[in-house]
Amino acid sequence: MLEVRDLEVEIPLAAGTLHPVRSVSLRVERGETLCIVGESGCGKSLTALAVMGLLPRRATRTASRLALDGIDLMSASASALADLRGNRMAMIFQEPMTSLNPCYTVGNQMEEMLLRHRKVTRREARERAVLLLEKVGMTAAASRLEQYPHQLSGGLRQRVMIAMVMMCNPDLIIADEPTTALDVTIQAQILLLLAQLRKEFGMGLILITHDLGIVARIADRVAVMYAGEVVEEGSVAAVFREPLHPYTQGLMRCIPVPGKVARGSRLGSIPGMVPSLVGVPAGCSFRERCEFRQPECEADIELRPGVAGHARRCIL
Amino acid sequence: MANPAALPAVSTADVDLATVAPGGVSRRMLQHKGFVIAGAILGIIVLMALTAPLVAPYDPYAQDLGNRLVPPAFMEGGSWAHPLGTDGLGRDYLSRVIYGARVSLMIGLLTALISGLIGAVLGVTAGYFGGRVDALICYVLAVRLSMPVVLVALAVVSVIGGSLVVVITVLGLLLWDRYAVVMRSATQQVRALDFVVAAQSVGASTPRIILTEVLPNVMSSLIVVATFEVAHAILLEAALSFLGLGVQPPLPSWGLMIAEGRQHLLFEPWVIVIPGIALSVLVLAVNMLGDGIRDLHAPENRN
């Protein structure tokens, strides 16, 4: 349903051109949850913004294919894109505390979503808002509509955001680290909620996170990103059972699993630092930190498909 | 407490928290065009004011009733004997403009000094101690903000009598509000920072903390506000003198000169135009300087 091929994002800086996203390719089908995992700065948020067309003004995006249900997003006009946003594809952001307008009620902002894309009356929009607020588990939904964002806690605001993006029943929802800014106890609830909604409404869900635990819990497929590229991709089961890319292997080693890791042994870590993304990239971006480095790694490496859609960007 | 909402061009957001390394600042200072131009203009004006007796061709008080209202050299009927012409009493205008710079600069600087001192003390005290002290000072601020400066200054001057000293004193005692608002906000921000808390936990005395930790960090905000208030004071004095209740004749205040030229509005417009240009250039330069200082120390606070 969502097809992304060779997505690139460039941002011109005084020191040179920054390439935070280089050659990302993804697919998401309806009813499927894809997790994009990576450390801070690997370009996952910008990938999401690029798909939605919400990049900052100075950034440019290029892709050989970027389509939602066959609709070409690259060549679509600004107003056509605006018609799609919120309607067929919607996004949940990381910071619930600042993502809602403090001057308008929750109800106003939710109804606005539906009124923009459908010819409904205010009352119908209101009813749907109440319905969705109940679906996301908010008590006293009708009175919540009259409240202002600052009167709600972070967890409640995020529920409001989730309800809001569901107003038009989109085919694709992108959630950019929706639980990172929340308390641990709330995190689990929100994730469970997302999983339930996805099951009930059947939309495609892209969940961006840096937490492998979240991936394991709710994703069907996972794409591991490093330095602006997808370095491994496949079903969660396959990737977790047998990570093929050294970076993924390193990530897995960082998680202490009781039983697998002996007491007293060292916790895993990946030595080195993320390379600079300024300037034209060449070769494998992970080679500076890879224990399996070889001369062939200096050249650009393609994403090599393997068994059952499990692909990796490595020569191994 | 009543929130002093009087925040025109300089807002409480104009706070610089970074102490800038000396070497870096001077280099950036020279690269900032506005700062350099403003500095150059101000330098010329200050120099002109300081060396007035040497630079001015005539005595600004010397009347020459036979040569009244001579146009400036670049208009017809003028001559280079009086490059900027003469006024209604035959006094050379160029000399009066040059000496007028002294009046404006003195008023601007001295007023800023007095009101800056009052405002900074009140603001820092309110910002540092908070609580009841802050409430009290905010109350005083609210009362002050509710009084129209021009009217109060006019009223007081009418009772005491107008003169340079009176104007400086009255304006100095009135124009401290912006300093207080900005200093209070700046101090509040600095007080919450870790190094102040650290100093307190070590047991440093309060005056010491204020002097060594707080003041250096709020100093740049103070300077920015001060430059704008200098401009403010200059314009206010010009208005007061224009209304006849500021500096008294025959002193060459630019505002007074404009008032004196009013009767000649129709046929001898230069009498009004020239001092106005002088005022505008001076105030413009001061404002640009203030903008430059703010850009250099806290560019993210550009209004």
Added chain:
Amino acid sequence: MLKYTLHKLLVAALVAITVSFVAFMLLRVSGDLATALGGESARGEDIARLRAQLGLDRPILSQYWDWATRALVGDFGRSFYYPEPVWTLLRERLPVTLTLACWGLVISLAIGIPLGVLAALRPNTLIDRVAMTLAVLGQALPTFWLGLLLIILFGLVLRWLPMSGTDTWQHFILPSFVLGYYSTPAVMRLTRSGMLEVLATDYIRTAYSKGLPHRTVLFKHALRNAVIPVVALASVQFGLMLSGSVVIETVFAMQGIGQLAWESISRQDFPVVQAVLLLVSMFYVWLTFASDLINAWLDPRIRAG
């Protein structure tokens, strides 16, 4: 909201009382009124008689009490110069000043806000630089000088507009413009910075992600937030215009409160001076109060306290 309103009301009332006291004391503290009125040639006994006549020898607080209680019902006493009671004088001239100030505010907002929004939408481009340059220039020109220049230009040279007086609405064009001109830069800069800040927030990004058109995001979401500080500024500027009209009314020979104040100050007509001081100060106090209320209405976060 009610609690907030009551609190602000209490504060305003307290400030108002203090201000009235200060307004009253101001003249008496700056010098001996009787001496000032008597003039240079007055003798000691004349001054003493004058003092008794004006009630200046009574205790200060009782003088204040008399004056304040009478002022509350509108009795400001009689002018030394005019035959009418002071209140009549004020009432006659207030409309001119209020009209000027209102139009001045309207002009400064009508020019300042759109310019500020435009500059924020295209930061660091030509239009931004032009707007900022106008702002900088606008704050450097003395208002009375600008007024005189415009009189020369539009009244004498072009003969499009009248030069002084208050007979027709055209008489108000130049003075209102000059009055509003001085505030425009502040409004513009505040709008610009406010908009820049707001446009960079997360909730604006959310608004775009909902597929809302530019127009809606700009006017419904962004401007509403950005304009909040401008409201506070506007009330301050209105107050400044009330007092700044002293100069404007003098330049344009308009019979408003400002000119009355100036004439009375020059003539040492103290009852009038005190009354005008009090009137304008009260305007300031209640303007601040009103702006606090509007602020709370615009920004729900303030209501919560």
